[in-house]
Amino acid sequence: MNLRPLYETLQQRRRPEDIADLLLPLLQDRLTPTQLATLRRAASHSVRQGVWQYTSLLDTFRTPVGATQQVQQSAVLFGVPFPPTQRYDSADEVAAFLHQINPLIGKQYQANNYRTDRLDQAARTAAGLDLSKRRYNKLFRSVRHLEQKLQRLLQEWRKLELEQVAKHGLIHDLPYEVFARDLDSAAFIAYYTARCNLRSEFTLDGQQRPYDDVADMLFQRCAGAAPSTVACWLGAAAQPASPTANWWAMAHVYPAPHVLAQLAGEQQGQLLGRWTTFLQEAATYLRDVWARNTFARQTMIVKRGDDSSTWNAAAGAWNKARDNWINLLYALGMEFVLEELCFGKALRLMAADVAAWHRSAGQGLDPNTQVWAALPLPWEVFAGTATCTRAQVAAACQQAGLDPEKSGWLAPRPHGVVKFRPTPELVHGVRIANPYLAAILKRHRYFSGKAARPLRPEQNERNTPPG
Structure with a gap:
């Protein structure tokens, strides 16, 4: 069975309803009437089956802008071939082009200082470069600007990776051959990944939890004789699970204790190593972002000049990695590590208007802050350079009125099963009832924190999405 279309959604940001619609033809002959009704209830809100048959929400993550234009300009200046179909979206492609043109002016990669790295007339002659000073400087500037673009591109791709990990863990790195080993497991992975990828809403009620009744139905098909998810969180004894379930693949997006318990010790250790390495990289990234900003640590409320998007992407990825690291420590019986080494969470920055809304509703800051x-x-x-132990975390949680176990600071975070809710149309987190109106408001920068462009009748007619 070809599961490529389903697998490709792991790299996208499709709505859960649309994933349910993709699953219907794959699973309808395998589901019980009750299970089929559950899946159809979600699929009925898909774009294909929906009333509007349109959504203003992008079905991909934010993609970094490539260096096609800059590479093309440099290729013309240097007189080297430029394939018209090449887009140079990846950093590797841009770096390969730079390694091609740098030697043409006797320049080393990343040697971009105008004072010390440019060649004078004598050095150009010695290097066999028959170039005037003006021509050489023009080529040097072109390469310098392209290398600066490469650094920005590397940063944007890294930020995208952090955003993906913060939402759905490691699932976007899972090979197709592993994903496609079991249909029921693949169905759960695709749907649950889409639920994890839901965008944040501007709300006082908290964000939607990813594990809904549709995800639970799909998971129970994989679990076989295993107890329900809620029973597992309540400490029910483990039972034999389906022998065909792809637990290794599921652990990349849903590393719950009852999933990790089905893995071999070697697989658990491999995941622990991956998440530990990621924590190390994320810690360095967080440190650098923190050093470039002056965040208000006591409140974590955004102020003018804060790079909140970069910090929140990194903090979200850190917290996801930390949760999974703790889950694996417990799965391996290594929770004793927390007695001496217990990293804290990284709090995300909150917009000032959201904080004001919380205050107006009689709510204070999140006690996690x-x-x-x-x-x-x-x-x-x-x-x-600092020490953080289980005892320190427990004391801080108790001081803030939090249960250190149930709040996820010291133990695997428990969850239940929420009811399926259709994905709302959002414009910068604000819910909009009509997807066509949402598209127009988004195009005119409403709710973005920037100066909105006025809506004029002639613009509305031109900008209305196709019916």
Whole structure:
């Protein structure tokens, strides 16, 4: 069975309803009437079956802008071939082009200082370069600008990876051959990944939890004789699970204790190693972002000049990695590590208008903020310049009125099963009832925090999405 279309959604940001619609023809002959009704209830809200048959939400993550234009300009200046179909979206492609043109002016990669790295007339002659000073400087500037673009591209791709990990863990790196081993497992992975990828809403009620009744139905088909998810969280004894379930693949997006328990010790250790390495890289990234900004640590409310998008992407990825790292420690019986080494969470920045909304509703700051402010910074603990133990975290949680186990600071985070809810049309987190109106408001920058462009009748007619 060809599961490529389903697999490709792991790299996208499709709505769960649309994934359910993709699953219907694959599973309809395998589901019980009750299971089929559950899946059809979600699929009925898909774009194909929906009333509007249109959504303003992009079905991909934000993609970094490539260097096609800059490479093309440099290729013309240097007189080297430029394939018209090549897009140069990846950093590797841009780096390969730079390694091709740098030697043409006797330049080393990343040697971009105008004072020390440019060749004078004598050095150009010695290098066999028959170029005037003006011509050489023009080529040098072109390469310098392209290398700067490469650095920005590397940063944007890294930020995209952090955003993906923050949403759905490691699933976007799973090979197709592993994903396609079991249909029921692949169905759960695709749907649950889409649920994890839901965009954040501007709300006081908290964000949607990814594990809904549709995901639970799909998971129970994989679990076989295993107890329900809720029963597992309540400590039910493990039972034999389906021998065909692809637990290894599912652990990349849903590393719950009852999933990790089905893995071999070697597989658990491999995941622990991957998440530990990721934590190390994320700690360095967080440290650098923190150093470039002046965040208000006691409140974590955004102020003018804060790079909140970069910080929140990194903090979200750190917290996802930390949760999974703790889950694996418990799965391996290694929770004793937390007695001496217990990284804290990294709090995301909150928009000032959301904070004001919370205050107007009689709510204070998230108590997790108080715990975050009381503990050493995560990268300091990882580097060994500060100490953070289980006892310190437990004391900070108790001071803030949080249960250190149930709040996810010291133990695997429990969850239940929420009811399926159709994905709302959002414009910068604000729910809009009509997807066509949402598209227009988004195009005119409403709710973006920037100066909105006025809506004029002639613009509305021109900008209305196709029916």
